[in-house]
Amino acid sequence: MLVSQLTKLTLDIQGFRVGRVQGDTSGITVDIAPDRRHLLFCSRCGSAAKYRDTLKSRYFRHVPLWGIPVWLRYSPRRVRCGHCGIKVEYFPWSTGKHRFTTAFAHFLASWARLLPWKHVAQLFGCSWGTVAAAVAQMVEYGLDHQDLSNLTHIGIDEISREKGQVYLTNVYDLNTSSLVWSGEKRTKATITNFFTSLGPNKTDKLEGVCCDMWEPYAQVIREMAPKSTMVFDKFHIVRHLNEAVDQVRRDEIREKGQKHKDLVKDTRYIWLKNPWNLTDKQASRLSALEKLNLKINRAYLLKESFRQFWSYECRASAKEFLDKWFWWATHSRLKPMRNFAWMLRRKEENILSYFDMPISNGSVEGLNNKAKVISHRAYGFRSAKNYIRNLYHCMGGLPEPQIMHRFV
Numbered sequence: 001m002l003v004s005q006l007t008k009l010t011l012d013i014q015g016f017r018v019g020r021v022q023g024d025t026s027g028i029t030v031d032i033a034p035d036r037r038h039l040l041f042c043s044r045c046g047s048a049a050k051y052r053d054t055l056k057s058r059y060f061r062h063v064p065l066w067g068i069p070v071w072l073r074y075s076p077r078r079v080r081c082g083h084c085g086i087k088v089e090y091f092p093w094s095t096g097k098h099r100f101t102t103a104f105a106h107f108l109a110s111w112a113r114l115l116p117w118k119h120v121a122q123l124f125g126c127s128w129g130t131v132a133a134a135v136a137q138m139v140e141y142g143l144d145h146q147d148l149s150n151l152t153h154i155g156i157d158e159i160s161r162e163k164g165q166v167y168l169t170n171v172y173d174l175n176t177s178s179l180v181w182s183g184e185k186r187t188k189a190t191i192t193n194f195f196t197s198l199g200p201n202k203t204d205k206l207e208g209v210c211c212d213m214w215e216p217y218a219q220v221i222r223e224m225a226p227k228s229t230m231v232f233d234k235f236h237i238v239r240h241l242n243e244a245v246d247q248v249r250r251d252e253i254r255e256k257g258q259k260h261k262d263l264v265k266d267t268r269y270i271w272l273k274n275p276w277n278l279t280d281k282q283a284s285r286l287s288a289l290e291k292l293n294l295k296i297n298r299a300y301l302l303k304e305s306f307r308q309f310w311s312y313e314c315r316a317s318a319k320e321f322l323d324k325w326f327w328w329a330t331h332s333r334l335k336p337m338r339n340f341a342w343m344l345r346r347k348e349e350n351i352l353s354y355f356d357m358p359i360s361n362g363s364v365e366g367l368n369n370k371a372k373v374i375s376h377r378a379y380g381f382r383s384a385k386n387y388i389r390n391l392y393h394c395m396g397g398l399p400e401p402q403i404m405h406r407f408v
């Protein structure tokens, strides 16, 4: 019969037989029975074990056919294992932890990459918790089988959830642009956990670590990965510079009052944008403002001149430029620019290491944005753990269990 053939085709059931199939449009039940010619195995350790008794039948949700729900019905046997004592037997279609097949978990999890979990649950008539458990099962397998032996260059970045209330620290593989690790918060303990879970051997193989100029991280990296080159991320530095420029604009408005406020109204992005991205209207506004010797204009010129820094090919020339720029900024009589310049000076060592090892988090910026989108799918992951699981699921490039048939 067709359904039993399909079940055999889509399911790894060596050692078992497909029995009776019953059902109507509300659901199909497929009976699975043991093939007694095969040995029994312990579900905990995998060793061959002796039959003890048979439990009452259990239902495992399987991949739907023609939109009709399918259940496998099986009465698991218990075995007496030489190592583990009395355990349930191993059966290949399910981990036994959940009332669904590995194939169904795979099927739900594939959809969960494309849709919010709530929609996946609605679409296939199961609970939100089942979708969460299916993703968890895939991710657990993936993390157990993840191969990080070629990890050499990593980028560390943080994202905030719930309007900056909750931080997550993400570690990316800069060579493959995939998520390697994600942890709650943005503390020394968070990043320490990453290195601990990576282990000393793999940490020793790290050649480059790119991160924000965030001292707690920097301390841990120096301590735990002393052989790697730490590079402060170019994009973070530029972001700090832009923040300084914007602070100058706000300070000047506060200082000069309403008339000035009207003069520079709606110019915020003009000062921050790259000049070649300005619209014609913005460009002509900028050239009019440039004639007025405003503080914001001086900050803007400093910001634009800093662009040159990244173009140097060697550390010594970059250092020479940085010294000059430091002098300009500290003599600009613009406090935010001066503070930024001093920050560069304090962190100079790891900023200039960019010219020894030009790595940046630019290649994973897209992933970090994707992580934010996942977080903004407002359907609620109900806990940071689920959210992190979904990040691994969507961005980790994790290995998946082998099943006989790919569903999506």
Ligand SMILES: [Zn+2]
Pocket (backbone or CB within 6 Å): 042, 043, 044, 045, 046, 047, 081, 082, 083, 084, 085, 087
């Ligand atoms: Zn065992």
